[in-house]
Amino acid sequence: MKKILLILSTISVCVFSVQAKLNVVATLPDFGAVAREIGGDKVTVSVLAKPTEDSHFVDARPSFVVQLRTADVLIDGGAELELGWLPPLLQNARNPKIEVGKPGRVQASQGIRLMGVPTTLTRAAGDVHALGNPHFMIDPIIAKTVAQHIAQAFAAVDPANAATYDANYKKFEQTINAKLQEWGATLLPFKGQPIAAYHESWVYLAHRFGFNIDIFLEPKPGIPPSPSHLAEVIEKMKAAHVKAILVEPYHNRKIAEKVAASTGAKVVDVAQFPGALPNTGTYIALIDTLVSRIAAAMK
Amino acid sequence: MRKFILVTLAIFPAAAVSAHETTPVSSSSPGPTVSNATTATAADVEALRQQVQSLTETVKTLQQQVKDQQAALEKANLTGESGLPPNPEPSPIAAAESSPAADASAPPRFPTEDTSVVASAAAPAASGTPGLGGFPTTDTSVITSEPETISSTGAGGSLTQPITIGGGKNYMNISLDGLFALAYSSARDLHNIEVGDHDPQQRGFNARNTELAFDGAVDPYFEGFANIVFKLDNDNETEVEVEEAFMQTTSLPFNLQLKGGQFFAAFGRLNPTHPHTWEFVDTPLVNGLFLGPDGLRGVGAQTSWTLPVPWYSQLIFASQNGRGTTGFSFRNPGDDGMFFDRITTDREARGLQDFVWIPRWENSVDLSPTQVVLAGVSGAFGSNETGANSRTQIYGADLLYKWKSATAEGGFPFLKWQTEVMYRRFQAGRGADDSFPVAETFHDWGLYSQVLWGFKKGWIAGIRGDYVDMQDSQFTDDLDRQSRWRLSANLTWYPTEFSKIRLQYNQDFLEQNFFLSSRQVESVFLQWEFILGAHGAHKF
Numbered sequence: 001m002k003k004i005l006l007i008l009s010t011i012s013v014c015v016f017s018v019q020a021k022l023n024v025v026a027t028l029p030d031f032g033a034v035a036r037e038i039g040g041d042k043v044t045v046s047v048l049a050k051p052t053e054d055s056h057f058v059d060a061r062p063s064f065v066v067q068l069r070t071a072d073v074l075i076d077g078g079a080e081l082e083l084g085w086l087p088p089l090l091q092n093a094r095n096p097k098i099e100v101g102k103p104g105r106v107q108a109s110q111g112i113r114l115m116g117v118p119t120t121l122t123r124a125a126g127d128v129h130a131l132g133n134p135h136f137m138i139d140p141i142i143a144k145t146v147a148q149h150i151a152q153a154f155a156a157v158d159p160a161n162a163a164t165y166d167a168n169y170k171k172f173e174q175t176i177n178a179k180l181q182e183w184g185a186t187l188l189p190f191k192g193q194p195i196a197a198y199h200e201s202w203v204y205l206a207h208r209f210g211f212n213i214d215i216f217l218e219p220k221p222g223i224p225p226s227p228s229h230l231a232e233v234i235e236k237m238k239a240a241h242v243k244a245i246l247v248e249p250y251h252n253r254k255i256a257e258k259v260a261a262s263t264g265a266k267v268v269d270v271a272q273f274p275g276a277l278p279n280t281g282t283y284i285a286l287i288d289t290l291v292s293r294i295a296a297a298m299k
Numbered sequence: 300m301r302k303f304i305l306v307t308l309a310i311f312p313a314a315a316v317s318a319h320e321t322t323p324v325s326s327s328s329p330g331p332t333v334s335n336a337t338t339a340t341a342a343d344v345e346a347l348r349q350q351v352q353s354l355t356e357t358v359k360t361l362q363q364q365v366k367d368q369q370a371a372l373e374k375a376n377l378t379g380e381s382g383l384p385p386n387p388e389p390s391p392i393a394a395a396e397s398s399p400a401a402d403a404s405a406p407p408r409f410p411t412e413d414t415s416v417v418a419s420a421a422a423p424a425a426s427g428t429p430g431l432g433g434f435p436t437t438d439t440s441v442i443t444s445e446p447e448t449i450s451s452t453g454a455g456g457s458l459t460q461p462i463t464i465g466g467g468k469n470y471m472n473i474s475l476d477g478l479f480a481l482a483y484s485s486a487r488d489l490h491n492i493e494v495g496d497h498d499p500q501q502r503g504f505n506a507r508n509t510e511l512a513f514d515g516a517v518d519p520y521f522e523g524f525a526n527i528v529f530k531l532d533n534d535n536e537t538e539v540e541v542e543e544a545f546m547q548t549t550s551l552p553f554n555l556q557l558k559g560g561q562f563f564a565a566f567g568r569l570n571p572t573h574p575h576t577w578e579f580v581d582t583p584l585v586n587g588l589f590l591g592p593d594g595l596r597g598v599g600a601q602t603s604w605t606l607p608v609p610w611y612s613q614l615i616f617a618s619q620n621g622r623g624t625t626g627f628s629f630r631n632p633g634d635d636g637m638f639f640d641r642i643t644t645d646r647e648a649r650g651l652q653d654f655v656w657i658p659r660w661e662n663s664v665d666l667s668p669t670q671v672v673l674a675g676v677s678g679a680f681g682s683n684e685t686g687a688n689s690r691t692q693i694y695g696a697d698l699l700y701k702w703k704s705a706t707a708e709g710g711f712p713f714l715k716w717q718t719e720v721m722y723r724r725f726q727a728g729r730g731a732d733d734s735f736p737v738a739e740t741f742h743d744w745g746l747y748s749q750v751l752w753g754f755k756k757g758w759i760a761g762i763r764g765d766y767v768d769m770q771d772s773q774f775t776d777d778l779d780r781q782s783r784w785r786l787s788a789n790l791t792w793y794p795t796e797f798s799k800i801r802l803q804y805n806q807d808f809l810e811q812n813f814f815l816s817s818r819q820v821e822s823v824f825l826q827w828e829f830i831l832g833a834h835g836a837h838k839f
Contacts, residue, residue, distance in 0.1 A: 050668060050705055052705050052706045053703075053704075053705060053706060053707045054707055054708045054709055054710070056709070057707065057708075057709050057710035059671070059701070059703060059710070059837075059839055060836070060837060060838060060839045061663070061665065061671050061839050062611035062661075062663035062671070062673060062839060063610070063611055063663060063664065063665045063671070065605065065611055066605075066609065066610060066611050069554060069605060069607075080834075083834050083836065084796075084834065084835075084836055084837055085836060085837060086836070087836040088836045088837070088838045088839075091522070091549075092605070092613075094549070094550070094551065094554050094555070094556055094605065096550050099549075099550070111417060112416060112417060113415065113416050113417070115416070123795070123797060126795075127795070136416075139413075139416060141410075141411065141412060141413045141416060141417060142416055142417060144411075144417075145417045176411070177411040180409045180410075180411050181408060181409050183409075184408070184409030185408075185409070204416070207416070208413075222709070222795065223795070224756055224757070249706045250706040250707060250708040251708060252708070252756075
């Protein structure tokens with residue numbers, strides 16, 4: 001009997017502590033970082049995927065079910081990046097508040113025109129995303145729209161704090177607008193220049209700042225580099241005088257180093273997600289770091 | 300009348316084209332006018348004439364708009380904006396700076412808006428700014444239900460929109476999985492050595508698991524799943540199995556879920572999974588010999604409840620008929636009406652005691668951000684067919700530990716350890732009409748333990764130990780009642796998550812008992828698999 005009471009009291013404690021703040025779950029750290037900007041101290045944000053791991057392949061661990069079960073808001077990409085692990089989690093979470101179409105569900109790709117939508121679908125082309133390239137959050141202009149959707153969702157679920165979310169969104173928007181001037185100026189000298197990347201996850205950054213990222217160490221998205229492909233890459237990089245290779249934390253850095261050694265390019269450690277690189281806890285800090293690292297390598 | 304249809308036809312594509320851009324097409328619905336026109340009075344004809352005239356004018360203005368836009372597009376293309384050709388290499392995207400600056404807010408030098416990527420930027424932003432605190436909270440569902448997937452090229456791309464499988468644009472996910480094995484064994488009776496129905500059963504080639512899988516949302520309340528397996532037997536005859544076909548609820552309150560249909564019992568780790576997801580070519584001995592060659596599955600119903608505690612904890616309770624070989628240790632009449640050498644009774648259910656009752660409780664915690672443990676206990680209780688009131692109880696415990704690197708690429712590297720232990724109490728009766736001389740109770744137990752090491756992207760090495768202890772009977776010489784153990788080692792290569800190639804070596808030891816002599820068997824399997832269609836999600 002005592003045990004039951006104990007369990008009941010822990011349950012009620014859980015329930016109450018949850019209701020105090022808006023309980024937000026983000027599938028990926030970039031959505032989480034933006035959600036923190038918008039929610040401020042009115043929300044608690046938990047993030048499922050780690051910033052350093054390959055976001056295509058995250059284990060659907062049972063503890064995620066627990067987080068999703070009590071979520072008031074879920075932010076996911078909505079562009080199939082989490083296709084391999086989110087559906088079974090949602091099946092087990094059984095939380096009607098975060099179903100698609102409910103105010104508590106933000107699918108970040110809403111209202112975004114995704115790039116690289118395949119005209120024909122074949123897996124012979126590697127790990128192709130049917131809805132288009134899902135690595136869109138790296139574009140600050142897109143991040144603003146996502147932030148706006150998040151603010152709208154927070155306001156809908158928690159109308160009492162709507163003004164705060166609105167104000168935070170406006171602040172975020174203004175910061176991005178100001179920062180864009182700075183980033184644009186820093187990267188202006190390198191406009192139109194070629195950059196190589198390990199995986200095709202930088203089209204949106206390239207589009208924003210006018211780089212030309214079309215040499216990839218992976219022969220096809222998700223397919224490990226083969227020696228023959230790397231030889232080809234080295235030739236291309238030499239011909240185009242590529243100065244930088246973008247490598248993410250989970251990529252095989254040794255391969256990139258080899259290519260760098262034989263082309264004279266520099267390996268630039270970059271990441272899609274806030275928190276993956278030192279001192280990149282916020283979205284703005286991440287883009288700051290990316291911009292300065294790329295600029296340093298391109299000089 | 301025909302003209303009218305022609306006009307409407309003409310308007311439609313034009314409207315569709317212009318709808319691509321933000322032009323306010325007040326598509327003054329031609330629908331109702333058509334229905335009115337069927338009863339033609341003089342006044343109606345006059346009204347129609349006027350409408351046709353106004354429509355023609357609309358068409359003209361639309362045509363003009365289209366022309367203007369085409370000109371604008373061409374201009375934009377010339378200046379190098381909106382690049383992105385359909386092929387993967389993104390062209391030299393000259394600059395976001397040149398053309399969008401026109402429509403974006405002019406003051407700052409670097410553009411802070413970009414309509415080529417943000418489809419809905421204009422509308423919500425405008426309505427969002429003035430109200431303090433008053434976000435337009437209404438439109439989220441409308442926006443969500445219409446994902447913008449038009450590529451940034453825009454030009455006529457909509458006609459070639461792909462039909463996505465698994466892309467949320469269809470009502471059902473479909474996939475086909477083919478699993479094959481080339482087998483060698485020192486035993487001529489491989490079908491007696493391998494205990495699973497989808498394991499290799501003969502020397503040479505085996506195709507025992509070609510599987511069609513369907514799933515999708517039935518309606519707002521249910522999801523549906525079906526797995527249809529085509530199995531080629533040793534004579535290359537095709538057998539069809541409805542391995543699973545069930546529906547389950549999606550929106551019950553209190554974290555409850557109900558499930559009904561034909562499904563695998565949630566007993567332990569391996570039983571509820573399909574052979575193509577296994578880490579070894581064959582079924583562990585204890586699963587095959589206690590739960591059955593096809594696993595414990597059947598027609599029934601299940602309810603599950605995730606407990607409202609801070610860690611993952613779930614209670615599952617199912618009831619199934621438990622009849623036939625898929626209810627192996629339960630109401631299974633056996634081959635030729637014999638099970639454990641008894642002539643089986645094979646009767647209809649007399650009451651609730653003849654169903655199989657399957658409870659399970661599983662718990663999981665994260666030991667660290669890279670380590671997870673999942674532990675569960677299961678049971679299966681019911682009658683068997685070897686006597687008038689013979690009962691079977693199976694108890695199981697399972698443990699899974701997984702480590703995965705914090706910088707995992709494609710899910711690698713990882714280390715995974717999985718163990719299942721089972722105990723079976725089987726009351727073997729005196730058979731139909733008390734035909735067998737004695738009743739006896741068997742206490743059998745067994746376990747398997749396996750370690751998988753994903754040492755490099757796409758590569759996994761595994762070892763497994765198997766043991767089953769069958770209590771000796773002094774009266775039967777059933778092959779299934781031989782104690783035995785097995786060691787397996789394998790190496791798997793996943794070129795992508797949609798294909799795999801696996802090489803496995805098995806060493807089997809069958810112990811002697813009153814009737815059967817001991818023997819050792821060596822087997823080698825080369826297994827390969829392909830998956831077509833929907834991207835399957837990976838359960839933990």
